[in-house]
Amino acid sequence: MSEVAVSQEVQPGTGEIAVVRSGLDPVADFTMFAQANTPALYRIAYLLCGDPHRAQDLVQLALERTFKAWKKVGDGDPFAYARRVLATARIDTWRRTRREVLTDDPGSNTWERSAPSSDTELAERDRLVRALMALSVKQRRVVVLRYLLDRSESDTAAELGISAGTVKSTASRALARLRTLVVSDGEGSRS
Numbered sequence: 001m002s003e004v005a006v007s008q009e010v011q012p013g014t015g016e017i018a019v020v021r022s023g024l025d026p027v028a029d030f031t032m033f034a035q036a037n038t039p040a041l042y043r044i045a046y047l048l049c050g051d052p053h054r055a056q057d058l059v060q061l062a063l064e065r066t067f068k069a070w071k072k073v074g075d076g077d078p079f080a081y082a083r084r085v086l087a088t089a090r091i092d093t094w095r096r097t098r099r100e101v102l103t104d105d106p107g108s109n110t111w112e113r114s115a116p117s118s119d120t121e122l123a124e125r126d127r128l129v130r131a132l133m134a135l136s137v138k139q140r141r142v143v144v145l146r147y148l149l150d151r152s153e154s155d156t157a158a159e160l161g162i163s164a165g166t167v168k169s170t171a172s173r174a175l176a177r178l179r180t181l182v183v184s185d186g187e188g189s190r191s
Contacts, residue, residue: 026070026071026074029070029074030066030067030070030074030078033066033074033078033079034063034067037078037079037082038059038063040079041059041062041063041079041082041083041086042055042056042059044083044086045058045059045062045086045090048086048087048090049090049093054093058086058089058090059086061085061089062082062083062085062086062089063082065082065085066078066081066082066085069081127182128182130181131178131181131182132144132178134177134181135174135177135178138160138170139170139173139174139177140174141160142156142160142167142170142171142174143171143174143175143178145159145160146167146171147171153167153168153171
């Protein structure tokens with residue numbers, strides 16, 4: 001393998017760094033890029049997904065797509081391209097998992113929960129989860145999408161394949177039912 005001349009020059013007035021490479025074939029150039037930037041890409045991927053295995057998969061996907069586009073991005077800023085691939089791949093994962101079916105087991109969900117700071121908060125959270133589980137599946141889906149995931153009525157309707165009017169009426173009935181369940185459960189637990 002031949003020697004590589006890599007120079008970084010700061011462009012006067014712009015503050016941009018121009019990277020000039022010469023003497024390498026594209027595969028060797030990409031290999032150097034991958035070896036130098038994989039740890040940084042892994043840190044970004046881990047922060048995006050919070051799971052070391054998924055982070056490794058995201059980095060592998062980013063490196064694969066960066067290599068495929070190396071002719072276009074190799075002379076520019078390949079790290080920025082790889083970061084963008086990480087972000088879009090993670091968003092694609094969110095889109096796929098967003099359609100998961102809700103179960104009747106509140107302990108089976110995988111989203112992160114903040115730890116309650118007191119027994120009172122734990123009891124309130126338990127009451128709310130039990131009240132949510134008492135709702136019908138349709139009502140629970142509408143409540144979760146509308147209020148926990150903060151989606152608009154039209155987004156919720158599109159997600160569930162129902163009309164916006166159905167979302168409004170279902171949410172109204174579900175909230176009324178939640179109020180009665182939480183209030184009646186709260187009175188029963190204080191006795």
